[in-house]
Amino acid sequence: MNKLNVLKVEFEFNGIIDVIYPVILRDDNDMILIDCGYPNFLTLIEESAIKNGIDLSKLTKLIITHHDFDHMGSAADFKRKYPNIKILSSIIDEKYISGKEKSLRLQQAESIDDKLAEEQRESSMNFQKTLKSVENIEVDILLNDGDKFDWCGGIEIIETPGHMPGHISIYVKESKILISGDALVIEDNKLSIANPHYTLDMKKARESIHKLLNYNIDKLVCYHGGIYTEEIKTSLKRIGF
Ligand SMILES: [Zn+2]
Numbered sequence: 001m002n003k004l005n006v007l008k009v010e011f012e013f014n015g016i017i018d019v020i021y022p023v024i025l026r027d028d029n030d031m032i033l034i035d036c037g038y039p040n041f042l043t044l045i046e047e048s049a050i051k052n053g054i055d056l057s058k059l060t061k062l063i064i065t066h067h068d069f070d071h072m073g074s075a076a077d078f079k080r081k082y083p084n085i086k087i088l089s090s091i092i093d094e095k096y097i098s099g100k101e102k103s104l105r106l107q108q109a110e111s112i113d114d115k116l117a118e119e120q121r122e123s124s125m126n127f128q129k130t131l132k133s134v135e136n137i138e139v140d141i142l143l144n145d146g147d148k149f150d151w152c153g154g155i156e157i158i159e160t161p162g163h164m165p166g167h168i169s170i171y172v173k174e175s176k177i178l179i180s181g182d183a184l185v186i187e188d189n190k191l192s193i194a195n196p197h198y199t200l201d202m203k204k205a206r207e208s209i210h211k212l213l214n215y216n217i218d219k220l221v222c223y224h225g226g227i228y229t230e231e232i233k234t235s236l237k238r239i240g241f
Contacts, residue, residue: 002027002153002174006221007048007194011036021226023179024054025152025172032061032151033085034170034179039073039134057082061151063143064089064180066167067096068105068198069134071223076135086140090159092166099136103198104164106131124129143168144240158212162205163194178216183208185240186225191235193228194224209240 003026010019022045023034033056037045049056059082070210075097079085080204087097095101109128116124145159145209153174160169160183170179182194183205199205219230223238228235 004152004175004177005049006227007045007052007056009041009044009048010136011038011044012040017087021223022048022097022188022222023170024049025155027152029132030060030151031056031058032063032080033078033233034063035058035065035071035181036074036078037128038060038070040077042077045074045132054231059085061086061088061141063168063170064093064097064139065134065169066090066164067093067103068164068182069103069131071181072097072137076137078135087137088141088143089139090157090166090168091142092161093143093164093168094139094142094166096166097136098138101126102135103131105198108200115139156217158215160205160211162201162203162208162210165204167208171215172218176216177221178212178215178217178219179221180212181223184220184222184228186222186228191220191222191228191232191239193239206240207223207238211240212221213240 005024007022008019025032027225029069046056049093062078062085089097096103143157147157149155158169160167163182167181169181169183185192185194193205196202217232
């Protein structure tokens, strides 16, 4: 029994309805969650799992695609509630997830502080406060490019740096599904690269998309945007180089 569920986690932020799409992979031995929402999203994700008939008390692993606060925000809460789960990330992102080094997103926000107009300063300060509130967590298993595991019918780790240097995507071989984290997003029904403002290295981000052409992909799951199936190869060629 290998199953893949895309959770649709809806929430409201500043009066706007938004959605994120964490993924759950399952087989008889493992239940793996890929990315875990903003801080305080544990209950929302649990509720979404229940709607899909999934009991998260069987969770064995949490893979974090990168250390942005909407992807690792509730990791510490998950570990507290489900202490047996192993936390997995790339070697590069481990130091930011564990707090050994300051979050790159926070460094980015701080670095543009003095360039901001007065009216932008308050929202920037709030953003930095939110980033600082993210609880760090020890990573149990470090992931490398090309790592293959037999969990849930077989998955492969693909390093897809750019949005962040330690960003990874997960390829599910059996179903030819790529879970792309923030390497790709869906905007206006079109596959696209994540907001350049939040992509730390645009050249690398495009190279990462080009690299995905090496994989036979039938379906993409974007954390922001959900499932994408139309003309994947053509879209990847358009975005990557
Ligand atoms: Zn991100």
